[in-house]
Each structure stands twice: as structure tokens, then as C-alpha cells.
Amino acid sequence: MQAALDAAGQGPRGANPLVGAAILAPDGTVLSVGYHRGAGTAHAEIDALAVLREKSGGSLPNLSACTMVVTLEPCSHHGRTGPCAAAIAEAGVGAIVYAAADPTAEAAGGARYLLDAGVAVRAGLLSGPALELNQRWFRAKAEDRPFTTLHIAQTLDGLIAAADGTSQWITGAAARQDSHGIRARVDAIVAGTGTVLADDPRLTARDADGRELERQPLRVVVGRREVPASAAVRGRDGKFLQLAGHDPAAVLGELAARGAGHVMIEGGATVAGAFLAADLVDELVLYLAPLMLGTGIRSTGDLGISTLADASRWRWDPVAPARTLGADLRLTLEPLPLARHNERP
Numbered sequence: 001m002q003a004a005l006d007a008a009g010q011g012p013r014g015a016n017p018l019v020g021a022a023i024l025a026p027d028g029t030v031l032s033v034g035y036h037r038g039a040g041t042a043h044a045e046i047d048a049l050a051v052l053r054e055k056s057g058g059s060l061p062n063l064s065a066c067t068m069v070v071t072l073e074p075c076s077h078h079g080r081t082g083p084c085a086a087a088i089a090e091a092g093v094g095a096i097v098y099a100a101a102d103p104t105a106e107a108a109g110g111a112r113y114l115l116d117a118g119v120a121v122r123a124g125l126l127s128g129p130a131l132e133l134n135q136r137w138f139r140a141k142a143e144d145r146p147f148t149t150l151h152i153a154q155t156l157d158g159l160i161a162a163a164d165g166t167s168q169w170i171t172g173a174a175a176r177q178d179s180h181g182i183r184a185r186v187d188a189i190v191a192g193t194g195t196v197l198a199d200d201p202r203l204t205a206r207d208a209d210g211r212e213l214e215r216q217p218l219r220v221v222v223g224r225r226e227v228p229a230s231a232a233v234r235g236r237d238g239k240f241l242q243l244a245g246h247d248p249a250a251v252l253g254e255l256a257a258r259g260a261g262h263v264m265i266e267g268g269a270t271v272a273g274a275f276l277a278a279d280l281v282d283e284l285v286l287y288l289a290p291l292m293l294g295t296g297i298r299s300t301g302d303l304g305i306s307t308l309a310d311a312s313r314w315r316w317d318p319v320a321p322a323r324t325l326g327a328d329l330r331l332t333l334e335p336l337p338l339a340r341h342n343e344r345p
Helices: 002-008 044-055 084-090 110-116 127-133 135-142 173-185 193-199 248-257 269-277
Strands: 020-024 030-035 067-072 095-100 120-123 147-154 159-162 188-192 218-222 240-243 262-267 283-288 296-298 314-316 323-325 328-335
Touching: 002 020, 002 030, 002 044, 002 067, 002 127, 020 044, 030 044, 044 067, 044 084, 067 127, 084 110, 095 110, 095 127, 110 120, 127 135, 135 147, 135 328, 147 159, 147 173, 147 269, 173 262, 173 283, 173 323, 173 328, 188 193, 188 248, 188 269, 193 218, 218 248, 240 248, 262 269
Parallel strands: 067 095, 095 120, 147 262, 147 283, 188 218, 188 262, 218 240
Antiparallel strands: 020 030, 020 067, 159 296, 283 328, 314 328, 323 328
């Protein structure tokens, strides 16, 4: 199970949970390990079976005496991929051990399906680490909203623009391209009217040469000021939406109703502050440039915090270590679980 948990951490956070799986021989030897690589790709269980099939020369061996361990209960629904529970049963796996039950109504039920198919099922092994791994994803699903990533590119002193409003570019090309990788995975990108009117961003996902990728997220502008017809964000593909309200929960509710499973908040400071203050940011991706401006526009607006005891507390994401991108530093954080909010991150 620890091998499966380690594998799960190689996947990207987003619309789907991080999941890993391993297949064991009767003597406990690990035959294969798989993990989920993001929305639309093979689930961890299917990946582990595919790895074993390739190792075995194109066909699976007899798995009736083998055990599959997986960090999350196998799904039983048809999404972008088929149900894992059915694939496990069809592969002839004799036993399943999973760490945490799937809390979502659409995916739950895999354990019951496997039991009915004659597969031995056991639950709860290392459930604590498995639940901790996806604690914000579980919360987002429980609140019936998209998993939400906040992207901030700032100076060492926490500014996203100079006093005269100039901001292009605080971070270098490598950091900006990395953020386009996130854009390519999300279902919607949200920015405020202030950012759109000041910077005229396209909010599209582009490759290293600046070409727009085939799959594009919905471009969402939040605010009551009119977005000009000539604004780059409007585009020509029909993937533009303006929401007049400023309530972050309402924005995510509307995007969930439109089928968004992963949303990226691009800015500016007012929008970022509103989502942070509402505790609706599940992942913070912070690009830190080796610059100092002293005065300018701060990266977030007012969070409604007046004393240190009420600080919003975060921790480094255990599956996304800090790394340098050119001259910049990429940091990934997640909110400290509410039950542990008084602990030191």
C-alpha cells in the first residue's frame, strides 16, 4: 500500500483524486505499480494492469491468487474511462485491498460490485495517509464544487505589479510556461474585470512557442464592469463567460453546473483575496521571482484577518516539492486541514 501511495503522488492534482495501485504475487512480490495521470487517462488500477500486461509480453498472467492494493476504492461508474471494478473482475484478480472508500455518489459502489463478482475485498489499510493525501479533493467533492487552484506570480516582497501597474513580466519564460501546463489541465480559468481591463490577457493554454493548444479551458471573467468586445479574453471559440457577481461560492457553483471539475484562479488581487477569505482555494501554486519592488500591487486583497492567531495556515504539498524554473522558484501549498489548523505547518 505504501508503494501505491508513493505512486499516487506522481499524478497531478485536479478534477480527480491522486490514486495509486499495486499488484502483488501470492508471496507478496510487487508485480506492477500504476497511478492516475490526470483527467481522461487510465485510472491507477487499469494502469497497474497495463504495466503488468506489458511486462508479461502482451497478456495478463493468471491473477486468481494475486492481490491488488489501491489507495481509493475502485470506481464503478462510466466516466471518460470505464469502471475499474468491472475491469478488475474481468482480469481475474483474486483479492482487492483498498485504503479509503470513495465518498462520491457517482463513483462509489466498486467494493460491492467486486464482492458480488466473487473477489475478496478488504478496506482500511493505511486509510489515514490515503485520506490525508486527498483531503482537499474530498472536501471539494463534499461541497459539490470544483477543485480550485490559485496561481500567483509575485516578487519576493509579495507584489504582482509595480506602483505604475506594470507586471509583464515578473516571472521568467520557464515559470510562465509551467503555468500554461496547469491551464491545459483545468476546465475553467477565472480572472477579475480589473485584471482583464488592465492587462488584456488571453487566458488561453499555449505551448512553448506561443501556439494555442487544441483543448482550451472556459475563460471566465468575474465582475460587473463591461468587458470590451475587442478584449482578447473573448476570443472566437465561444469559450468565454462573464459572471457579474463577486461571491466565490456562487462562481464555483455556476462552473460546477457547467461541468467544471477543476478551476484555476488567475487574478487579480481582489479575486484571489476573495477566494482565499472564503477558504475555497484547494491548491496554491506560487511562482516567486527574485525581485523586490517595495511598493506596488499586493498579490492578494484583504482576507479579513486582523490578528496573527487568525492567520490562514498552509503547508507544503507533500507530493509537489519546491523546484526552480529558470531564475524563479515554484512552490505548491495546500491549506492545513481545519482539524489541525492550530498546528505549525
